[in-house]
Amino acid sequence: MKGEPKELKITVNGKTYELKVKAKALLSDVLRKDLKLTGVKRGCLESTCGVCTVILDGKAVRSCSILALQANGHEVTTIEGLAQGDKLHPIQQAFIDHGAIECGFCIPGRVMMAKALLDENPNPTREEVRLAMQGVLCADAGYVKQIEAVEIAAEKMRGGE
């Protein structure tokens, strides 16, 4: 039946959930409303701004442009899944230490973008960092510090942090 909730089994930040969601529910809706992971931001809802970026099966994607049911059986990581207890992820720490956060709205998406990049390519060139960071818009024009923060984090992560 149209509109009738469907079963969704999804692993988010290491924990598996069995939910019932409408077919038209977006992945970002389910993460924010059903799972209360509000670090996933809602921006343009038309795949322009990138603030809803999460990692799906190891790849950065825009959670506002994927049906939640398309993530059935898949694994998602959001900003909430990065810190280990009180210890922030090196990318999060680098953003804070380097003063790369202004209003903060785009930061969760941006950190996830950086995480996907560094997981795949631990030693990216500046151009590669720039290209990845381009996938999330910042209205504060904070790009330079953000790019530098990713490079600082990359170095620390290569050192085993």
Next chain:
Amino acid sequence: MKDFEYVAPVTAEEALSLLSQYKEEAKIIAGGQSMLVVMRQGLLAPEVVVDVKGITALDYMTYDEREGLKIGALTTHRAIETSPLIQKQFRVLSEMERNLATIQTRNWGTIGGNLCHGDPAGDPAPVLIVLGAMLKLRKLTGERIVAMEDFSRDILEVDLEPSEMLIEIQVPPPRPHTGTAHEKLMVMQGDAGIVGVAVSITLKPGNGICEDARIVLSNAASIPLRAKEAERCLAGRAIDGDLLTEAGEVASKEASPPSDVHASEEYRREMIKVFVKRVANKALERAKLEVR
């Protein structure tokens, strides 16, 4: 967005039988990177959404010197962009993908979804047309092959029956003595092209005369537009800067570009001149390396 029934087949056969069952009521979703936008805008409100993204058997790329390149319809843009095979044999495809939207969109969006969406501003279609690509379409009762060039019908309309789905994109082996290039006018890298141009130039070895030229424009008409008059300017002649300027002017007249918030028709016509010349020159330089 309106409610819809959702089905997620895991094989192409299953998808085709669902399509033949629901017919006009159904719409295929692959990555949905364009489709969800038009559904949210209310331009599209299917009763049934057939999600084919999970059909992993249609996610592949193979190359054979005789048969050429075959790309499964559900291959992601990112996979094409980063494929060493594509970068070596079909560099222009990888270059085109690099400028298509953002990494996140390319990670989830598929080549087949992009082509079936039929956006005249899309980047893959013009490049595939200059490469002479064919599309394999399948329904329960059989298969047919359509040239990429003939696939587009109008804005967001393609030659695909309700019960059919795109299975494979077939690109012939790279032609000898040929250079290809693609560029588009963007405010920021990854933007939809205000105009886009793909060019293929084949030279006669020895005398450097242009044997064959293909020029295809995006966002310059209601479908990806093959600028045949401009191609005729180049064919059979020795290409120089003046001839490329002429080809750009001819292509600009052939086009019927839209006027919208991104650019006026007049501006687009000017930019078609600039980009045809620029991209054809790049294709020419690449072709020269091939005849050496």
